[in-house]
Every structure is written in C-alpha cells, then in structure tokens.
Amino acid sequence: MLVPKLATTLRGYTRQQLFADLGAGVIVGIVALPLAIAFAIASGVSPDRGLWTAIIAGFLISALGGSRVQIGGPTGAFVVVVYSIVQKYGIDGLIVATLMAGVILIIFGIAKFGAAIKFIPHPVTTGFTSGIAVIIFSGEIKDFVGLQMGAVPAEFLAKWQSFAAHAASVNPSAIGISILSLAIIVSWPRITRRVPGSIVALIVATAIVQVFHLPVETIGSRFGQIVAQLPHPQIPHLTVAQITSLVGPAFTIAMLAAIESLLSAVVADGMIGSRHRSNVELVAQGIANIASALCGGIPATGAIARTATNVKNGGRTPVAGMVHSLTLLVITLVAGRWASLIPMSALAAILVVVAYHMSEWRAFRSELRSPKSDVAVLLTTFLLTVLVDLTVAIEVGMVLAAFLFIRRMAEVTDVSDVTRELDDATDDGDADPDAVSRRSIPPGVEVYEINGPFFFGAAEAFKDTLARVARKPKVLIIRMRQVHALDSTGMHALRDVVHRTRGDGTRVLLADVQRQPLAALSGSPVLEEIGPENVFGNLDDALSAARLDRTETAT
Numbered sequence: 001m002l003v004p005k006l007a008t009t010l011r012g013y014t015r016q017q018l019f020a021d022l023g024a025g026v027i028v029g030i031v032a033l034p035l036a037i038a039f040a041i042a043s044g045v046s047p048d049r050g051l052w053t054a055i056i057a058g059f060l061i062s063a064l065g066g067s068r069v070q071i072g073g074p075t076g077a078f079v080v081v082v083y084s085i086v087q088k089y090g091i092d093g094l095i096v097a098t099l100m101a102g103v104i105l106i107i108f109g110i111a112k113f114g115a116a117i118k119f120i121p122h123p124v125t126t127g128f129t130s131g132i133a134v135i136i137f138s139g140e141i142k143d144f145v146g147l148q149m150g151a152v153p154a155e156f157l158a159k160w161q162s163f164a165a166h167a168a169s170v171n172p173s174a175i176g177i178s179i180l181s182l183a184i185i186v187s188w189p190r191i192t193r194r195v196p197g198s199i200v201a202l203i204v205a206t207a208i209v210q211v212f213h214l215p216v217e218t219i220g221s222r223f224g225q226i227v228a229q230l231p232h233p234q235i236p237h238l239t240v241a242q243i244t245s246l247v248g249p250a251f252t253i254a255m256l257a258a259i260e261s262l263l264s265a266v267v268a269d270g271m272i273g274s275r276h277r278s279n280v281e282l283v284a285q286g287i288a289n290i291a292s293a294l295c296g297g298i299p300a301t302g303a304i305a306r307t308a309t310n311v312k313n314g315g316r317t318p319v320a321g322m323v324h325s326l327t328l329l330v331i332t333l334v335a336g337r338w339a340s341l342i343p344m345s346a347l348a349a350i351l352v353v354v355a356y357h358m359s360e361w362r363a364f365r366s367e368l369r370s371p372k373s374d375v376a377v378l379l380t381t382f383l384l385t386v387l388v389d390l391t392v393a394i395e396v397g398m399v400l401a402a403f404l405f406i407r408r409m410a411e412v413t414d415v416s417d418v419t420r421e422l423d424d425a426t427d428d429g430d431a432d433p434d435a436v437s438r439r440s441i442p443p444g445v446e447v448y449e450i451n452g453p454f455f456f457g458a459a460e461a462f463k464d465t466l467a468r469v470a471r472k473p474k475v476l477i478i479r480m481r482q483v484h485a486l487d488s489t490g491m492h493a494l495r496d497v498v499h500r501t502r503g504d505g506t507r508v509l510l511a512d513v514q515r516q517p518l519a520a521l522s523g524s525p526v527l528e529e530i531g532p533e534n535v536f537g538n539l540d541d542a543l544s545a546a547r548l549d550r551t552e553t554a555t
Contacts, residue, residue, distance in 0.1 A: 002109065002280045004064045009317040017316060024315030025323025028071055031196045031309050032058070032328055035354070037219070037339065038347045039074040040298060042139055043082035045091065047219055047339065048226050048332075049297055050074050055328045057288035057300030062321025064284035066277030067265040071306040071321050072288060076351075076358050077256050078299045080135050080390050085249050087154050091296075092236030093246055098293035100243075100250035105257060105286030114278025117258045121405075123370070123378040124397040125259065126363050131385025131393065133359035136351055143348035146174025146216065156386050173214040174345040181205050181349035193312075198350050205346035219347075220340030227336075231295040252391040257285050257301040264302035271311045305357070373404040406457040413452030415465040439539065445546045446473040447539075451482040454517070456489035466497050472504050475546040479539055481512035491526040498530050507549055510535045511542035 032054050040050025054073035061072030085094045108117070135156065141163055142152055148169035153159045181201040188197030209216050219226070238246075265276040285301060292300050310320050367378050381397035441447060448466065452458065466476075478494070498508045513521070513535055521527045521535065536542040 002283055003277070004280055004284065004318070005066055005068050005277065006063055006318040009068055009319075013317065013319075018319065020314035021317055021320040022323055024310050024313035025320040026327050027194070027196075027313045028306055028310045028315070028320070028324040029327025029331070030199055032071070032073055032303075032306055032324060033331055034198045034202050034342075034347065034350055035303075035306070036074055036328070037342070038351050038354075039076060039079060041219075041223075041344075041347060042076075042079045042136060042351055043074070043298055044086040045082070045094070045298060046223050048231075048336075051226070051328065051332050051336070052231050052295055053292045053297035053300050055325050055332065056295055056297060057292040058328070059322055059325035060288040060291055061261075061284050061300065061302065062318040062325070064280075064287055065318065065321075066280030066284065067268055067302070067307075068274050068276070068317055069268045069272060069307055069310050069315050069320065070261070070265055070276070070281070070302045070318075071310050071324055072261070072285070072300050072302055073306065074298055075260060075301055075303050076136055076354050077129070077132055077260050077301065078253065079139070080132050080385070081249060081252055081256065082298050083139070084154060084389065085246075089242065089246065092238055093242065094298065095234070095236050095293045095296065096238055096243060097246045097250045097253060098289050098297075098299050100246060101253035101257065101299060102286040102288070102290035102293065104250060104254035105282050105289065107286075108254070108258060109279045109282030109284075109286065112279050113258075114262065114282055117255075117262055117278075117282075120259060120398070121374075121377065121401040123367055123374045124381050124394065124401055125263075126360055126367055127378045127381025127397060128385045128390060128393050130359050130361070130364045131382045132390070133355045134386050136358070137355040140348040140351045140355070143174070143217070143344040144178045144352060146171025146345060171216065174216050174343075177205050177209065177214070177216055177343050178345040178349045178352075180208070181346040182352065185349060185353050196309075198353075201349065202342055202346055205343050206341050209343050210341060217344045218340065219342050219344065222344065223340075225337055225340045226332075229333075231297075233294045234296060235294070248391050252394065253289075253299045254286075255394060256390075257289065257299060258282055260304070261285050261302035264304040264307050267304055268307050268311060271308065272316065373408075377401045377404065406455075409453055409455065410457035410461065413450070413454065413458035413461070415462050416449050416451065439543060441543065442475075442547050444474040445477065445543070446475070447477045447479060449479040449482070453485035454480070454483045454490035454493075455485060455487040459489045459493040462490075462493050463496060466501075473506055475507050475509060475549055476501055477509045477511050477539070477542050477546060479511045479542075480514065480517060481539075483517055484514050486517035486520045488520075488524070491521060491524055495526045495529045508534060509542045509545060511539045513537065 036050040036054040037047040040047050040053070058071065058073045061070060082094060085097055089097070108114070138156060138159055139152065141147070142149060147163065147166045148171070149162060149166040153162050184201040184204060185197040188200050208214065209218070261281055262278055265278070265281055268274070269276055288300055292298065310324070315321070364378070368375055377397055377400050380400055381393050384393035384396055450462065454462065501508055508530065510530065518535070527535070536545065
C-alpha cells in the first residue's frame with residue numbers, strides 16, 4: 001500500500017518532537033526563501049513562481065511523501081530544463097510539461113519503479129549534474145558582474161560570446177555587491193550555523209544598495225513588485241501538436257524529479273537511520289508537481305541541501321517540511337513586497353555557491369580515473385548537457401552506458417572446450433567435486449562449458465567458438481552450470497548449433513541447466529528443436545546418456 005510517512009510518524013508523536021519539528025521547519029523555510037526566488041529567476045520565470053512552488057509543492061511532498069524528513073521545492077537541477085522550455089514554448093508550455101511530468105511520476109510510483117530508478121549509472125548522474133552546475137554558473141555571469149545587455153542567449157557558446165561582446169559594460173557596484181555577498185555566504189558558517197549565510201548576505205546587500213543608492217539592478221526593477229496574494233488555479237490552452245512536442249521535456253522533468261528526490265531520500269535515510277518508501281515518494285512528487293503547475297509554479301523535487309538542513313536542526317517527521325512551507329507562506333504574504341528590493345547580484349552570488357556545490361567536482365575528478373568506458377559516458381553526458389540539451393544528454397548517456405554494460409557482460413561470458421583442456425592438463429588434483437576432470441569422458445564425446453550469462457551480447461562468441469569444433473564428435477555436451485540468465489537470442493544460438501551439428505551426425509546434450517534457463521526453454525519452441533530428452537539437470541546424467549548413445553551406435 002502507498003502509505004505516506006506522515007501517517008506512521010504521527011503515532012506516538014510527542015510534544016518534544018513537535019517543538020523540534022517547528023524549529024527546524026522555520027529555519028528551513030528561511031533558508032528556502034532566497035533559493036526559491038533565485039531558482040525561479042535563473043529558470044527564466046518571475047520570482048513569485050518559485051515561492052509558490054516551494055510553498056505548494058513543498059507542503060504536499062512532506063504531507064504525502066515516503067520520507068520522514070524530505071524537503072521539496074524548486075532545485076538547481078531544473079534550471080536548465082525549465083529555461084529551455086520557457087524559451088521555446090512559453091509559460092503555458094512549461095505548465096503543461098509540468099502537469100504531464102506529474103502524471104508520469106504518479107505512474108512510476110503506482111508501477112513500483114522506485115527501486116529501478118536508483119540504478120541509473122553514476123557516470124550519467126555525475127555528468128549531467130556537473131553539466132547543470134556549469135550552465136547555472138554561466139547563467140549568473142550577467143548579474144554577477146552587472147553586464148548591460150539584453151536577454152542572455154540560451155545556447156552555452158552563444159552565451160559566452162555575448163558576455164565577451166558586452167564585457168566593457170560591467171558594473172563595478174554590482175561586482176562589489178556580488179563579492180561581498182559571496183564572502184558572507186562562505187564565511188558566515190564560521191560564526192554560526194543557526195542563521196543561514198544566504199539570508200544574512202541578502203539583508204546586508206539589500207541594505208547597502210538602498211542606503212547608498214547604488215546603481216544595481218534589483219528584483220523590483222526587473223520584475224516589478226512581488227504580488228503577495230494566493231495564486232489562482234489555471235489550465236493553459238495549447239494545441240495537440242504543442243502538447244505532443246512537450247512529451248520529451250515532460251519525461252525529462254519526471255526523470256530528474258524522480259532521481260533527485262530518491263537520491264535526497266537515500267541521503268536523509270543515512271543521516272537519521274530510517275528507510276524511505278520510494279514508490280510513495282514518487283506518487284507524492286507527481287501530485288505536488290501537478291498542484292504546482294495548476295497554480296502557475298515550476299517543477300519541484302526533493303532538495304538535498306534543504307533536507308540536510310532540516311535533519312541537522314532536529315526535524316524528524318514530515319511536520320517539519322509542512323512547517324517549512326507555512327513559514328514561506330507567511331513570509332511571502334507579510335513581507336513579499338520587500339523582496340523586490342533584493343539586488344540581482346546578491347542572488348547571483350547565491351547561485352554561484354549553489355553551482356559550486358552542485359558541480360561535484362571531486363566526484364567528477366575521481367570518475368576520470370575510472371575505466372575508459374565510464375569516462376566516455378561521463379564526458380559524453382557532461383558535454384551534451386552543456387552544449388546541446390539535457391534531454392539528449394540523459395538519453396544518450398543511458399544508451400551508451402547500456403551498450404557498455406552489454407559489452408562488459410559479453411566479455412565475462414566465455415565458452416571453453418573442457419575436453420581439450422583435459423587433454424592438455426598436467427595437474428589432475430582439481431578441488432572442485434563437480435569438475436569434469438573427476439569424470440570419465442567416453443571417446444567421441446566433447447564437453448563445452450558456458451561461463452556467465454548467456455544473452456544476445458554473448459551469443460555470437462558462443463557460435464564462433466563451437467564453429468571451430470574440428471573433431472566432429474558423436475555427442476556434444478554443453479554444460480551450463482554457470483549460466484544463470486538466458487534470453488531468446490541465447491536460445492536461438494543453441495538451436496542453430498543443434499541444427500548445424502545434426503547435419504554432421506552429432507547429438508547435442510545440455511547439462512546442469514539452471515532454474516532460469518530451464519524456465520526460459522520450457523516456455524519456448526526452442527526446447528522442441530533441442531529435444532526435451534537432451535536436457536539434463538547434471539553432468540553425470542548427460543555423460544550416462546552419451547555412453548548409452550555411443551553403445552547403441554556401436555551395436
């Protein structure tokens with residue numbers, strides 16, 4: 001059953017835990033305020049959309065989710081995707097894509113895909129995460145140095161070419177505010193961790209800009225005053241063709257939301273010694289994204305940094321996450337209009353820090369020392385994320401990783417001529433009681449052994465090996481004690497060998513057939529080609545059948 005963690009954690013809920021959750025929720029709400037605004041602006045939408053996403057989606061993710069301490073809201077992972085959707089399809093396209101992504105996430109949860117999503121290769125996740133960090137950093141250059149230019153191009157190379165073309169228009173005041181904000185964010189934790197450094201940086205930067213009337217662009221000068229009122233549900237009007245074209249971006253949003261939320265939940269489990277419910281979490285993420293989209297918000301998922309902040313401040317139940325959303329709601333309604341005074345350069349400094357932490361440069365550097373195939377997946381995903389598109393990067397990265405996995409599995413599967421190895425052996429003291437060396441092999445009988453999964457990646461190697469059987473034996477025994485996986489291509493390879501050797505007067509026997517291969521053969525017509533009487537559970541029975549066959553042939 002898809003039971004939210006809230007339903008189970010409230011059993012035996014104490015007043016002491018309530019106060020701990022209230023304190024943690026308020027602190028996380030304050031931490032989330034500048035991030036919600038910054039991620040929205042970086043995504044190409046107005047800051048209020050980020051705030052309402054954090055409020056609405058954050059509340060639902062905590063109330064309905066499968067983690068005790070997950071904090072949801074807009075995150076840096078979505079910046080690239082949201083920005084590209086807004087540039088191409090507008091706000092209405094973003095809303096529809098987010099709605100579709102929410103439905104996809106619910107389907108993922110109901111279909112119990114939660115465990116499978118966690119199996120995405122590490123080079124792929126590291127590659128696109130680092131790529132997103134580079135793009136976020138690039139997108140903040142304009143505001144960090146106060147460049148006087150129009151809209152920033154979406155393409156990475158064009159973006160930097162535009163920065164270079166407007167380099168002479170840098171604003172010294174903006175640079176000063178950015179560096180000051182950056183210094184406060186980095187150094188403030190040495191003073192105290194109870195008050196977020198990002199909030200201190202925003203307050204100080206805003207006060208300096210207003211007191212000294214510095215010529216620095218603010219949220220208000222770019223977007224106008226933040227409207228401190230509840231959003232109204234809205235459903236955009238798009239054509240069928242437009243909706244169809246948004247399927248790809250919707251899947252990207254869904255996959256990112258699933259990956260990041262489950263990754264955050266796993267990290268949180270390690271911090272509190274708990275165990276999240278992955279499928280419940282996916283359903284909650286889907287409902288939260290649908291609700292966010294209907295209220296004009298942007299995609300949301302579990303936020304690792306805010307979740308860790310929640311844990312470190314004593315949050316242990318979903319109540320803390322719900323309080324975090326209510327805290328944001330109060331701040332938005334009461335003091336939302338003051339947010340328009342925040343300098344854009346201060347927000348840029350916050351996102352530069354976010355990009356640095358998100359880059360996982362240590363993991364990236366470590367991954368470069370991995371096998372060449374993993375490095376190829378890492379760099380391909382990274383470069384495609386930065387230079388092309390995140391959707392393409394994930395698709396190509398996953399396909400490339402799958403092909404490399406198939407190649408590795410094919411490499412560990414080998415077919416050996418056991419009979420010839422016995423002829424060449426000088427040491428007959430094999431410790432394995434099931435070894436062929438401990439058995440007498442009749443003349444005219446050849447034994448080959450398959451070691452490893454027998455699937456389409458290894459089928460050709462199998463056929464090539466058996467094609468080199470020069471002695472044309474009367475009986476060919478194929479031992480499969482190390483084959484625990486058999487697919488249809490492997491079965492057809494067996495059938496081909498039976499057909500070819502039958503023409504040479506050779507009988508093919510299968511020995512030590514394991515449970516999965518036996519079940520696969522039993523449900524297919526390939527077994528009829530091989531002959532059920534030629535399949536044996538152990539090598540001794542197969543050798544007995546071979547001796548009997550040789551005796552009948554001799555007589």
